Amino acid sequence: MMRRGYFRIAVIVLIVGLTASRVRHHTSPALVIPMTRSARAAHATRAVREVPVVSVTTALQDTADHDDSNKDADDSDDDDDNKPSAPAHVQGGSRTLTLARQFRAARDTAALMHVNVSYGIGTLNVAAADAPWLYNVRLGYTAPAKGTEMHFDTASRTLEIGSNSRSKTVTMGKHDSKDSDLHVALARGVPLDLSVEFGAGDANLLLGGLSVRDLTVSTGASDATVRFDAPNPIPMERMKLEIGAAGFKAIGLGNAHAKAINVEAGVGDVELDFGGHWTSDIDLDITAALGAVHIHVPHGVIVEQAKDKIVIGSMEDNTGGSAGAGAPQSPGGPIYHLRARGTTTLGSIEFDRQTSN
Numbered sequence: 001m002m003r004r005g006y007f008r009i010a011v012i013v014l015i016v017g018l019t020a021s022r023v024r025h026h027t028s029p030a031l032v033i034p035m036t037r038s039a040r041a042a043h044a045t046r047a048v049r050e051v052p053v054v055s056v057t058t059a060l061q062d063t064a065d066h067d068d069s070n071k072d073a074d075d076s077d078d079d080d081d082n083k084p085s086a087p088a089h090v091q092g093g094s095r096t097l098t099l100a101r102q103f104r105a106a107r108d109t110a111a112l113m114h115v116n117v118s119y120g121i122g123t124l125n126v127a128a129a130d131a132p133w134l135y136n137v138r139l140g141y142t143a144p145a146k147g148t149e150m151h152f153d154t155a156s157r158t159l160e161i162g163s164n165s166r167s168k169t170v171t172m173g174k175h176d177s178k179d180s181d182l183h184v185a186l187a188r189g190v191p192l193d194l195s196v197e198f199g200a201g202d203a204n205l206l207l208g209g210l211s212v213r214d215l216t217v218s219t220g221a222s223d224a225t226v227r228f229d230a231p232n233p234i235p236m237e238r239m240k241l242e243i244g245a246a247g248f249k250a251i252g253l254g255n256a257h258a259k260a261i262n263v264e265a266g267v268g269d270v271e272l273d274f275g276g277h278w279t280s281d282i283d284l285d286i287t288a289a290l291g292a293v294h295i296h297v298p299h300g301v302i303v304e305q306a307k308d309k310i311v312i313g314s315m316e317d318n319t320g321g322s323a324g325a326g327a328p329q330s331p332g333g334p335i336y337h338l339r340a341r342g343t344t345t346l347g348s349i350e351f352d353r354q355t356s357n
Contacts, residue, residue: 099150100136103187108134111157112191112213115184118162120199122180127206129185135159140181162197186210191234198222208255209233215256218242228252231277235259243270243291251356252276254298259283265291265347274298274338275355278329281337288313288347296355297338300329303351306341313344318352 115135117126122141129136137150151160161184180201186192193214196205200221207215208230214237217226223246236258241250245267253261254276260283263272270293274282278301286293297303302325303317319325328335342349 094140094142096138096140098136098138101134101152103129103132103134103190105189108187109189109191112193114156114158114193114195115186116158116160116162116195117182117184118197119182119203120162122182122201124182124184124196124198124201124203125206126184126186126194126196126204128209129187133185134187134190136183136185137161138183138185142180189233198224207232208252212236212256214238215258216240216242218244219246219248220244221246223247224249226250228255228276231255232257235280238262240264243268249273253282254278254301261285263287263293265289265293267291270294272296273356274301278336281339284338284340286340286342286349288342288344288349290345291347293342293347293349295340295349295351297351297353298329298355299324299326299353300333301325301336301338304337304339306339310343311349313346314348314350315342315344316348316350318350320353324353 113134117124135152149160149162152158153160161182186194188209189211191211191213194207194210194212195216196203197218198220201223203219203222203224205217205224205226206229207226208228210232211234212232213234217224217240219242221244224243226241226249229252232255234257236256237260239253239256239258239261241248241261241263243263243265247269248265249271251271251273253272253274256276257279259280263270263284263286265286265288267289268291270288270291272293273296275296275298278298284295286295297319302322303319305315305317325335340351
């Protein structure tokens with residue numbers, strides 16, 4: 001009888017072992033989502049549905065991973081706003097990955113958000129997001145090479161995107177070609193400190209309607225456009241434009257509501273269009289190396305050149321001075337001043353009234 005009992009126990013153990021092995025063999029690795037250390041601790045003490053940042057595998061086995069340094073998974077909200085808004089998918093040889101976080105007005109409009117974008121080569125677009133996203137980042141790419149990472153730190157409210165992201169948390173795919181395409185959409189109504197560093201290709205920043213407190217744009221050998229089609233809802237403390245060796249346009253700068261604008265231009269043509277609705281005087285500091293800077297000033301604004309400016313090159317004011325300013329922008333309103341200081345080295349700075357609006 002005892003031998004029969006041992007035999008039955010051995011058979012049961014064997015069946016359980018085979019069943020477990022079969023379950024492990026048929027479980028897809030893409031469905032296994034690792035937890036952070038803090039998430040594992042929380043899961044052990046209370047029944048909470050854990051929310052991954054993203055864990056998506058395409059048919060070509062490109063995966064967006066996260067590691068233990070990720071703070072999105074530690075967010076006390078415990079909601080779905082850290083997951084991708086759409087799964088990665090493949091069309092021909094290209095891949096597209098979208099990462100997003102839901103917008104909550106009570107939470108997201110009360111504090112400043114820092115956004116740092118660093119992108120090497122390809123096409124970059126930054127614009128206002130459609131509801132309900134705090135941010136919505138979409139990367140399209142074909143050639144596998146460098147990785148692009150994204151990280152959102154809920155404590156400091158900092159969004160980092162780029163191949164040189166300091167946090168290196170979420171790998172968004174791999175790119176290193178002119179076919180790469182990065183779209184960054186940001187919520188309206190959220191005060192932003194925005195920094196964009198771009199290498200080569202085309203960049204288009206449509207910032208109208210966004211609440212930008214501080215803006216820094218740095219370009220290399222790229223054609224870039226910064227456009228304010230609608231007024232900035234808040235005053236901008238500072239705008240800094242570092243322009244490399246290609247064409248650059250900033251349009252609607254009057255709508256930016258910037259108190260001070262600093263421009264460092266290298267080689268190439270730079271267009272600064274100050275059209276839009278002015279609300280205060282603007283201090284403009286320009287350093288031009290070998291390129292030409294064209295500054296378009298609307299009516300109702302007087303160009304006031306600093307007396308202690310240093311110019312090695314040429315600096316021309318074709319606006320007609322006070323007489324050329326004409327009437328104020330708003331009936332009965334003030335005449336504003338663009339206080340300009342320029343330094344050129346074999347370059348040129350020219351003012352006129354050929355605004356786009």
